[in-house]
Amino acid sequence: MEIEIALLGSVPPEFVLLSRDVVEGYLGLKAQVVGFLNMYSSEERVLAYELLRRVREPLPGNMLLVITSKDIYHPGYNFLFGLALPGKRKAVVSFYRLLCGIRQIELERFAKEIIHELGHLMGLNHCETPGCVMRFSNSVFEVDEKDWRFCDRCLRDLGIRGFSVKRGYLLDITKYLNKR
Numbered sequence: 001m002e003i004e005i006a007l008l009g010s011v012p013p014e015f016v017l018l019s020r021d022v023v024e025g026y027l028g029l030k031a032q033v034v035g036f037l038n039m040y041s042s043e044e045r046v047l048a049y050e051l052l053r054r055v056r057e058p059l060p061g062n063m064l065l066v067i068t069s070k071d072i073y074h075p076g077y078n079f080l081f082g083l084a085l086p087g088k089r090k091a092v093v094s095f096y097r098l099l100c101g102i103r104q105i106e107l108e109r110f111a112k113e114i115i116h117e118l119g120h121l122m123g124l125n126h127c128e129t130p131g132c133v134m135r136f137s138n139s140v141f142e143v144d145e146k147d148w149r150f151c152d153r154c155l156r157d158l159g160i161r162g163f164s165v166k167r168g169y170l171l172d173i174t175k176y177l178n179k180r
Helices: 015-024 048-055 103-121 138-147 152-160
Strands: 001-008 030-036 045-047 063-068 072-076 077-080 083-085 090-094
Touching: 001 015, 001 045, 015 030, 015 063, 015 072, 015 103, 045 048, 048 063, 048 072, 048 083, 063 103, 072 083, 072 090, 090 103, 103 138
Parallel strands: 001 030, 001 063, 045 072, 063 090
Antiparallel strands: 072 077, 083 090
16 A cells, blocks of 8 residues: 655655655655646635545555645635545645744644645544644644544554554654755
């Protein structure tokens, strides 16, 4: 299984490198950047479900992750950090609302949201365990409060589904800080 990473909007290289590292280093899956999407060029705000409906299908057995600088939303929500459609094997993560002017914090938030949305594609639901990366976040403050790792229950559920997360992986954000 491979995670195909597509880019929409202006995506800095450190976000691309971090996403690949998290997918391969922590989730233990192969990652391949498949290129830029040429859609929504004049729109800043994008309906997340519509974006995932319009984007191409992943190759058989793969999953597609769209990384975007666009502000995404869904009916009933002012904004989203990400959205996953497990049945379609597609997810989108936006770093638009994760930005704060401090790159280390932005990248930590982004890593959490990548892992969260891919967790959904791997079969996990939202988790109530405090600190678990699968806990629903309604604000950046809630993103900041949770860890970038799965809790023990989510790890067990991933194992039952045939996924093997690398528990010893250490997320080192500092190696991405000078990649601009």
